[in-house]
Amino acid sequence: MNKVIACIDGSSAADAVCDYAAWAAARLSAPLTLLHVLDQSRYPVENDLSGKLGVDAREHLLSELAELDIRRNKLALEQGALMLEEARQRVVASGIAAPVVRQRHGHLLDSLAELEDDTRLLVIGKQGEEHSDSVHVGDNVERLVRALHRPILIALGEFKPPQVVMLAFNSSEITRKGVELLANSPLFKGLRGHLVSVGKDAEALKKDMAWAEKTIREAGHDIQCTVLDGEIEPALHDYQQAHNVDMVVMGAYGHSRLREFFVGSTTNNMIKNATVPHLLLR
Amino acid sequence: MAMTHSLGDTWFSNIRGDVLAGTVVALALIPEAIAFSIIAGVDPKVGLYASFCIAVVSAFAGGRPGMISAATGAMALLMVTLVKEHGLQYLMAATVLTGVIQIFAGLFKLGSLMRFVSRSVVTGFVNALAILIFMAQLPELIDVTWHVYAMTAGGLGIIYLFPLVNKTLPSPLICIVVLTAISLYLGLDIRTVGDMGELPDTLPIFLIPDIPLNMETLAIIFPVSVTMAAVGLLESMMTATIVDDLTDTDSNKNRECAGQGLSNISAGFLGGMAGCAMIGQSVINVKSGGRTRLSTLVAGVFLLILVVFLDKWVSMIPMAALVAVMIMVSIGTFSWESLVNLSKHPTSSSVVMVATVITTVFTHNLALGVGVGVVLSALFYANKVGRIFYVTVDDGDDNNHRIYKVVGQVFYTSATQFAESFDYKEAVSKVTIDLDRAHFWDLTAIDALDKVIIKLRREGTDVEVIGLNEASSTLVDKFAVHDKSDAVDKMMGGH
Numbered sequence: 001m002n003k004v005i006a007c008i009d010g011s012s013a014a015d016a017v018c019d020y021a022a023w024a025a026a027r028l029s030a031p032l033t034l035l036h037v038l039d040q041s042r043y044p045v046e047n048d049l050s051g052k053l054g055v056d057a058r059e060h061l062l063s064e065l066a067e068l069d070i071r072r073n074k075l076a077l078e079q080g081a082l083m084l085e086e087a088r089q090r091v092v093a094s095g096i097a098a099p100v101v102r103q104r105h106g107h108l109l110d111s112l113a114e115l116e117d118d119t120r121l122l123v124i125g126k127q128g129e130e131h132s133d134s135v136h137v138g139d140n141v142e143r144l145v146r147a148l149h150r151p152i153l154i155a156l157g158e159f160k161p162p163q164v165v166m167l168a169f170n171s172s173e174i175t176r177k178g179v180e181l182l183a184n185s186p187l188f189k190g191l192r193g194h195l196v197s198v199g200k201d202a203e204a205l206k207k208d209m210a211w212a213e214k215t216i217r218e219a220g221h222d223i224q225c226t227v228l229d230g231e232i233e234p235a236l237h238d239y240q241q242a243h244n245v246d247m248v249v250m251g252a253y254g255h256s257r258l259r260e261f262f263v264g265s266t267t268n269n270m271i272k273n274a275t276v277p278h279l280l281l282r
Numbered sequence: 283m284a285m286t287h288s289l290g291d292t293w294f295s296n297i298r299g300d301v302l303a304g305t306v307v308a309l310a311l312i313p314e315a316i317a318f319s320i321i322a323g324v325d326p327k328v329g330l331y332a333s334f335c336i337a338v339v340s341a342f343a344g345g346r347p348g349m350i351s352a353a354t355g356a357m358a359l360l361m362v363t364l365v366k367e368h369g370l371q372y373l374m375a376a377t378v379l380t381g382v383i384q385i386f387a388g389l390f391k392l393g394s395l396m397r398f399v400s401r402s403v404v405t406g407f408v409n410a411l412a413i414l415i416f417m418a419q420l421p422e423l424i425d426v427t428w429h430v431y432a433m434t435a436g437g438l439g440i441i442y443l444f445p446l447v448n449k450t451l452p453s454p455l456i457c458i459v460v461l462t463a464i465s466l467y468l469g470l471d472i473r474t475v476g477d478m479g480e481l482p483d484t485l486p487i488f489l490i491p492d493i494p495l496n497m498e499t500l501a502i503i504f505p506v507s508v509t510m511a512a513v514g515l516l517e518s519m520m521t522a523t524i525v526d527d528l529t530d531t532d533s534n535k536n537r538e539c540a541g542q543g544l545s546n547i548s549a550g551f552l553g554g555m556a557g558c559a560m561i562g563q564s565v566i567n568v569k570s571g572g573r574t575r576l577s578t579l580v581a582g583v584f585l586l587i588l589v590v591f592l593d594k595w596v597s598m599i600p601m602a603a604l605v606a607v608m609i610m611v612s613i614g615t616f617s618w619e620s621l622v623n624l625s626k627h628p629t630s631s632s633v634v635m636v637a638t639v640i641t642t643v644f645t646h647n648l649a650l651g652v653g654v655g656v657v658l659s660a661l662f663y664a665n666k667v668g669r670i671f672y673v674t675v676d677d678g679d680d681n682n683h684r685i686y687k688v689v690g691q692v693f694y695t696s697a698t699q700f701a702e703s704f705d706y707k708e709a710v711s712k713v714t715i716d717l718d719r720a721h722f723w724d725l726t727a728i729d730a731l732d733k734v735i736i737k738l739r740r741e742g743t744d745v746e747v748i749g750l751n752e753a754s755s756t757l758v759d760k761f762a763v764h765d766k767s768d769a770v771d772k773m774m775g776g777h
Contacts, residue, residue: 049571053610053614057562061528
């Protein structure tokens with residue numbers, strides 16, 4: 001459980017993923033792995049609707065499909081290798097001595113699940129190569145975050161070393177872990193911190209905020225605590241803009257799927273409107 | 283691995299391809315379901331309800347996304363006698379029981395038994411199936427007017443030639459539409475699907491088979507159900523492997539067993555006959571671009587919609603069109619390559635394949651054919667492994683000592699050869715049997731070792747056994763007598 005794993009694909013986010021992964025690996029003094037997964041299920045399927053079964057139909061179809069896969073995979077393999085090489089050069093240039101480069105076949109999620117035990121931090125883009133619009137959250141992102149139990153950094157935009165970090169706090173167990181992370185992780189050493197929660201000034205929240213503030217201050221960090229009013233996402237978003245926060249730390253998918261089906265997921269909405277990297281905790 | 287695959291992957295990752303492929307499959311399922319009902323001796327609606335029900339349930343419960351299950355010829359052939367002697371109600375009860383047996387097979391993970399079914403047996407199975415499907419068409423071609431032959435030939439022509447012009451419309455459908463139109467236009471007096479029995483005009487309804495619930499009933503349906511369960515699972519596992527290979531993905535074979543069971547139970551209660559996975563249709567599905575569970579669901583639902591709403595038209599389809607489609611299925615199912623391979627493959631493989639085919643074609647029972655194939659494969663294998671065995675004799679350091687080095691597998695086929703490798707007439711004071719590169723597998727082998735040692739001892743020779751590996755020595759410790767006291771008495775007492 002010591003590696004920083006960066007998921008590289010052909011999307012526009014690849015550069016940001018490299019840069020933030022390099023930044024995190026350097027800060028955590030952790031080995032960096034650049035991973036590219038060749039996911040065959042993402043290839044379009046060709047079809048012949050003639051519905052005819054010719055002589056040795058099975059054998060012919062098998063060799064046809066295998067031929068198609070060979071061509072696609074050869075190409076994808078080369079393309080992936082190029083992407084990885086570019087990524088490797090990029091992280092080496094930003095000071096990572098020997099990043100490990102890996103290419104795997106199979107489902108992205110399966111591959112990451114296999115590596116989970118070794119993973120300290122996972123860095124991914126906001127959306128995969130199949131999306132080009134900037135408001136859409138990649139369908140892989142939500143599934144990854146739900147399935148894996150490691151911190152995931154959603155990298156986006158132009159890289160700039162984070163100076164101001166904001167923790168969205170709501171007293172939940174996961175954001176309490178976030179407080180400890182903020183206090184103790186080398187990732188945030190020397191960064192200015194903001195502890196923000198949204199709520200109608202409940203007593204309990206205030207008490208938890210005081211605990212959080214104390215924990216972080218005792219670890220020697222500068223922290224500013226605020227309780228905001230209003231809708232969660234807009235309030236956090238406005239605060240982030242107003243205080244030049246350049247990295248957001250938050251718990252992910254804390255609510256039940258049922259509630260999220262009706263109300264919508266806070267996490268998805270936060271990521272959708274994100275302009276700076278988000279570190280999601282599970 | 284499967285845990286991380288979401289609903290999206292197994293249902294909605296290929297919507298366009300799956301809907302199109304499911305539609306093509308539904309159109310191809312209709313003639314097959316009707317033809318298999320006729321084989322079984324029941325109304326076409328029994329096969330059509332079964333196909334709908336099995337496809338829909340297995341879309342959810344099956345273990346191989348993208349595979350098509352419905353009423354099949356392999357199963358239909360097994361129910362002929364039951365239907366003839368006891369009627370439809372018993373068939374439905376047998377169908378439910380088949381499902382129950384298959385669910386137990388899934389629970390006990392019997393899907394893994396498929397590893398005993400060799401490739402030659404699988405080839406024999408598909409070839410026998412193709413031959414039986416073809417033979418089932420012959421009654422429609424015997425004692426009929428020349429119109430039927432012309433129509434069938436024309437239908438085959440359309441099926442094989444139309445795709446050269448257009449690959450966006452299923453050619454079997456074109457064949458059916460054109461032949462129906464011709465037969466209606468010319469007012470030909472030939473047999474149609476409507477002559478073969480009732481077609482569905484409503485959605486299927488839940489019925490409990492009307493049979494006496496007693497031991498007598500069980501005695502009637504149980505043997506049929508066991509055979510159907512076995513054949514259904516065999517064809518389903520084979521088809522699942524074929525789809526695995528075609529799509530280069532994995533399937534859950536034990537879930538598939540249980541899924542087949544659930545499908546058959548539902549079919550039995552909805553007035554359908556037992557079914558299983560279909561090799562031909564699954565190949566058509568993959569070829570048409572179907573990959574996920576959605577394709578199977580679309581095939582089942584669309585099939586029912588078509589038959590219920592078009593039942594008047596379906597009943598006018600000439601049997602010649604159906605025969606043409608089924609001949610195509612039979613040609614597509616048969617492994618023509620295997621004919622070429624007969625001369626290329628080892629004789630034992632060819633014998634297994636041909637024996638499977640012959641047994642099946644004569645008994646109409648694929649379970650028997652596969653049984654014969656599996657037993658033959660096992661015998662050939664035992665014979666081959668038994669032949670990889672030899673013993674060398676080393677004179678040792680002096681003339682009074684012989685070292686026998688045994689290499690290979692010692693079990694029932696090679697035990698005699700093992701015992702005969704020793705020279706008992708030679709008068710030496712010491713014999714060493716070096717078993718470092720040998721493995722003793724069974725009681726016959728241990729028995730042979732005992733006999734060799736005791737025989738040598740009776741000649742006054744000291745016998746030493748060295749290098750016995752751990753597994754073999756466990757057997758020796760448990761069952762051999764030569765290393766126990768009063769060995770000779772026991773040994774001789776046994777004779």
